[in-house]
Amino acid sequence: MKDIITQIFEIENKIKPEDIAQFKRNFQRIYHELEQEGYTIINPLGQIYDERDVSIEANIADNGVKITKVLKPAVYKMESDGSNTLIQKAVVIVG
Amino acid sequence: MENINFGIDLGTTNSGIGKFYQGKVNIFKNPVGFRDTLPSVVAYRNSRILVGDKARELISVQPENVFSSFKRKMGSEHIYAVPAINENKTAINFSELVLRELINFVGDDKPTAAVITIPASFDTIQSNATKTAGYNAGLQEIVLLQEPIAACLAYANLQNIPINEDKTWLVYDFGGGTFDVALVNINNRELKVMDHEGNNFLGGLDIDNLMVEHILCPVLERELGIGDLWKQIVGTADSPYKKLFFELLYRAEEAKKELSIKENAFVELDIDSKFIELEITRQRFNELIHSKVIETITLTNRLLEKNSVTNNQIERIILVGGTTYIPYVKTTLQKEFDTIVDSSIDPTTAIIMGASYYAGTKTRQTNTAIAEEKEAQTMLSDVKLAYEVNSQDDEELLVGLVPNEFSGYYRITRSDGGFDTGLITFHSRFTEFLKLIPKNSNFFSVKIFDKYQNLVFEKENLVINHGIYNITGQPLPNDICLEIDDSLGTTYLEKIFRKNDILPLSKKLYKTISKPILKDSGEKLIINIVEGRAETSPASNLCIGYLEIKSEMLSANLLKGTDIEIDFEISESRDLTINVFIGAIDLEITEIFNASAKQVSPSKIQLELEKSLINVDDELLSYHPEECSPAVDKLNGVRLEIIDLLRELIEIDGDLVTDRIYNIDERKRKVFQIYDDLVRRKHLLAEIDNYQTAKMEVKESLLLKPNPRIEGLFNKVIKNEAQFLNSNQLSLIKSKTKELDKISNEIYYQEDESYINLFYFYAYRELSEYVDEKLARNFINGGEKAITEANYKELRGVINGLYSLLKEKPKNYFDDKDGTLGLK
Numbered sequence: 001m002k003d004i005i006t007q008i009f010e011i012e013n014k015i016k017p018e019d020i021a022q023f024k025r026n027f028q029r030i031y032h033e034l035e036q037e038g039y040t041i042i043n044p045l046g047q048i049y050d051e052r053d054v055s056i057e058a059n060i061a062d063n064g065v066k067i068t069k070v071l072k073p074a075v076y077k078m079e080s081d082g083s084n085t086l087i088q089k090a091v092v093i094v095g
Numbered sequence: 096m097e098n099i100n101f102g103i104d105l106g107t108t109n110s111g112i113g114k115f116y117q118g119k120v121n122i123f124k125n126p127v128g129f130r131d132t133l134p135s136v137v138a139y140r141n142s143r144i145l146v147g148d149k150a151r152e153l154i155s156v157q158p159e160n161v162f163s164s165f166k167r168k169m170g171s172e173h174i175y176a177v178p179a180i181n182e183n184k185t186a187i188n189f190s191e192l193v194l195r196e197l198i199n200f201v202g203d204d205k206p207t208a209a210v211i212t213i214p215a216s217f218d219t220i221q222s223n224a225t226k227t228a229g230y231n232a233g234l235q236e237i238v239l240l241q242e243p244i245a246a247c248l249a250y251a252n253l254q255n256i257p258i259n260e261d262k263t264w265l266v267y268d269f270g271g272g273t274f275d276v277a278l279v280n281i282n283n284r285e286l287k288v289m290d291h292e293g294n295n296f297l298g299g300l301d302i303d304n305l306m307v308e309h310i311l312c313p314v315l316e317r318e319l320g321i322g323d324l325w326k327q328i329v330g331t332a333d334s335p336y337k338k339l340f341f342e343l344l345y346r347a348e349e350a351k352k353e354l355s356i357k358e359n360a361f362v363e364l365d366i367d368s369k370f371i372e373l374e375i376t377r378q379r380f381n382e383l384i385h386s387k388v389i390e391t392i393t394l395t396n397r398l399l400e401k402n403s404v405t406n407n408q409i410e411r412i413i414l415v416g417g418t419t420y421i422p423y424v425k426t427t428l429q430k431e432f433d434t435i436v437d438s439s440i441d442p443t444t445a446i447i448m449g450a451s452y453y454a455g456t457k458t459r460q461t462n463t464a465i466a467e468e469k470e471a472q473t474m475l476s477d478v479k480l481a482y483e484v485n486s487q488d489d490e491e492l493l494v495g496l497v498p499n500e501f502s503g504y505y506r507i508t509r510s511d512g513g514f515d516t517g518l519i520t521f522h523s524r525f526t527e528f529l530k531l532i533p534k535n536s537n538f539f540s541v542k543i544f545d546k547y548q549n550l551v552f553e554k555e556n557l558v559i560n561h562g563i564y565n566i567t568g569q570p571l572p573n574d575i576c577l578e579i580d581d582s583l584g585t586t587y588l589e590k591i592f593r594k595n596d597i598l599p600l601s602k603k604l605y606k607t608i609s610k611p612i613l614k615d616s617g618e619k620l621i622i623n624i625v626e627g628r629a630e631t632s633p634a635s636n637l638c639i640g641y642l643e644i645k646s647e648m649l650s651a652n653l654l655k656g657t658d659i660e661i662d663f664e665i666s667e668s669r670d671l672t673i674n675v676f677i678g679a680i681d682l683e684i685t686e687i688f689n690a691s692a693k694q695v696s697p698s699k700i701q702l703e704l705e706k707s708l709i710n711v712d713d714e715l716l717s718y719h720p721e722e723c724s725p726a727v728d729k730l731n732g733v734r735l736e737i738i739d740l741l742r743e744l745i746e747i748d749g750d751l752v753t754d755r756i757y758n759i760d761e762r763k764r765k766v767f768q769i770y771d772d773l774v775r776r777k778h779l780l781a782e783i784d785n786y787q788t789a790k791m792e793v794k795e796s797l798l799l800k801p802n803p804r805i806e807g808l809f810n811k812v813i814k815n816e817a818q819f820l821n822s823n824q825l826s827l828i829k830s831k832t833k834e835l836d837k838i839s840n841e842i843y844y845q846e847d848e849s850y851i852n853l854f855y856f857y858a859y860r861e862l863s864e865y866v867d868e869k870l871a872r873n874f875i876n877g878g879e880k881a882i883t884e885a886n887y888k889e890l891r892g893v894i895n896g897l898y899s900l901l902k903e904k905p906k907n908y909f910d911d912k913d914g915t916l917g918l919k
Binding site for chain 1: 156
């Protein structure tokens with residue numbers, strides 16, 4: 001499932017900013033359905049780099065502090081006992 | 096005596112830990128990120144010590160404080176200066192940190208003894224240095240094992256290969272950063288490394304770089320009009336393309352992985368709003384990496400020549416290290432050495448597996464009980480932790496207090512594997528902002544270590560709820576619910592917000608249209624939001640938002656099954672905003688309902704009263720006509736009140752001035768509450784009975800004639816049984832009973848004989864009910880003949896024929912009924 005989520009994320013990112021409005025509801029719905037299935041998807045774009053955040057695999061350029069590009073989002077899966085597990089680390093570029 | 100059981104691969108690039116238990120090896124996953132291995136990298140940042148992935152990330156930012164590949168310096172006098180803490184460290188110190196981190200992977204039953212693997216090239220001093228690192232990490236007993244031997248053990252044990260004659264195996268270890276090859280002699284279950292070769296700077300990363308340089312950069316140069324891109328990327332430390340380089344490396348690695356399983360891979364890049372796509376074929380990839388693979392073959396041949404071993408003396412080559420996933424590596428080895436190339440086990444964990452197998456056979460020499468007692472005595476008991484249990488913020492502050500001038504380290508991790516502070520030094524008091532996952536319960540573990548990094552305090556399952564409660568707002572006094580149709584022709588309440596949820600609140604629900612609403616047909620879609628108790632009947636609750644979407648408002652027909660999005664928002668002053676969006680007909684309506692204005696619809700009240708009157712009458716019929724009981728008296732009272740309310744509704748028709756409609760609504764809710772109290776419990780119990788009977792019926796049928804597919808359907812229906820049976824939702828339990836009945840029906844029609852009854856259901860109908868009487872007659876004759884000949888295939892065809900001839904098709908009980916509100 002995490003690969004499907006990454007593909008959805010990539011499709012969303014491929015859409016030009018001026019066109020995204022018309023797809024907004026579709027993506028909201030997809031993410032809502034994924035949430036119902038127990039997946040929490042986090043896009044850390046714009047966050048300040050935090051070395052304690054191990055849900056992120058960062059490539060740090062130019063001594064940067066902010067996440068400027070996200071290649072994969074972080075994905076957590078809710079288990080049947082109610083606990084969460086990180087099933088995919090976000091892959092990001094900090095710069 | 097107990098066995099050692101724990102095996103550790105203390106690798107140059109990556110490390111890992113496993114345990115032998117009941118004949119099998121379990122590899123412990125890193126609780127941070129849940130990977131099998133841990134990068135052997137240590138970093139010092141501010142007051143933190145980071146080990147693993149996060150340490151590796153900092154290589155490009157603070158290279159002077161990040162240490163990797165230190166295994167190569169084990170046992171040497173090399174001193175590493177650490178500017179961040181102004182101290183000097185050795186490879187032993189760093190290895191100790193990696194080992195401590197690996198020990199942390201193990202849950203409660205922490206190892207006090209372990210088998211640790213070392214390269215075949217390690218001399219006595221280097222071996223002893225590894226042991227020292229292990230003792231410093233808290234292990235009391237250490238047994239060393241050479242990596243190639245560990246790999247052979249893993250393969251031999253997993254495949255149960257008999258080792259009773261003299262054999263020569265070649266262990267080919269092509270990892271992320273290093274290459275090693277070793278000749279191993281196997282004789283009478285004894286394994287010995289004959290000799291080895293290697294290159295400490297040849298691994299998977301070199302292949303990624305080759306892909307960037309020779310495949311990706313030329314395309315980018317052409318597309319973006321940049322000259323000598325690769326040289327610009329690697330030529331200077333402050334290259335403007337550094338960020339691009341990381342992305343290209345990532346894309347190259349992904350493509351490399353894909354090419355291990357597919358013949359071609361596509362790389363997509365979006366650079367400065369220019370979209371570039373390129374295809375890499377496996378053929379092209381193989382050509383590219385050819386020189387690197389040949390480099391490993393040359394080293395291997397040199398090893399064989401040195402030891403006067405010919406190709407045909409090698410019984411098998413076993414593969415270790417992530418780079419051996421590449422098919423070209425395997426096929427080239429096969430071609431070159433013409434022997435078995437064994438890749439049957441995961442090459443990234445083979446060494447851990449082998450070390451653990453070996454540990455499972457080694458008996459412990461030291462006494463564990465003494466060690467545990469000693470450890471128990473040193474635990475801290477008076478640590479105070481202060482934090483907010485509920486939060487709406489992204490981070491929440493945790494304060495820890497340890498009395499008596501304590502100095503040591505603390506470390507906080509989140510149990511989902513997404514947060515880790517690393518080891519941080521502190522004196523008596525520490526504060527940490529804990530990162531929270533939105534809208535979740537976040538579980539943290541707090542550990543305190545003394546200055547020797549021995550664990551002295553542990554608090555598991557410290558929970559902080561995010562977004563579940565706001566600590567400042569006012570709570571909802573009742574549930575807020577949406578009335579929706581069920582599949583049985585009635586309605587029920589679905590909770591939008593729970594009682595005691597804190598305002599303001601917002602939620603989006605996705606529903607479907609439950610009946611066709613044709614344009615200008617006079618039909619309408621009703622959205623009714625009530626405040627009260629979700630488990631009671633919709634009409635007994637207070638309506639706080641009521642919206643009708645009439646057929647005249649539609650631009651096109653609204654079909655059953657169309658999706659509808661509804662956003663609900665309740666402000667702190669309890670104003671309710673509803674936004675309805677139906678994408679199929681591009682209709683969007685927003686309405687705000689003020690908390691002080693009650694929402695009433697005379698037509699809906701009338702509908703509810705009429706329906707209830709039928710229900711009350713039905714209920715009264717269940718009692719004996721002569722019976723006099725308080726329940727019957729109350730039901731009669733309810734009946735009279737409903738009739739009176741219906742009469743009053745007719746009287747006020749057209750009255751837009753007085754408050755009488757509100758009075759009627761109030762009285763209606765009161766009388767429905769009385770009715771609910773009278774019958775709901777009784778109906779619920781009866782429905783639970785129906786459910787249990789239907790369940791037993793299916794269970795018995797499955798016992799007599801097991802069918803995995805139907806059993807799957809059955810288990811799906813009864814999943815979360817306790818939850819729906821205790822929900823007090825009559826509709827929900829009824830729909831579950833209906834689903835069970837549907838399964839029973841399916842079981843029934845699995846028997847061919849069942850079709851005989853179905854045939855007569857059609858055969859005994861009046862011929863005038865069929866479109867073509869003559870054809871129907873022929874079908875019936877054919878059916879009777881099929882029954883005498885027990886030709887059930889033919890009989891099913893006859894039944895289909897008769898069904899299609901019927902002028903009016905019989906209704907299927909199991910079909911969902913159209914809703915009354917139009918919302919499901």
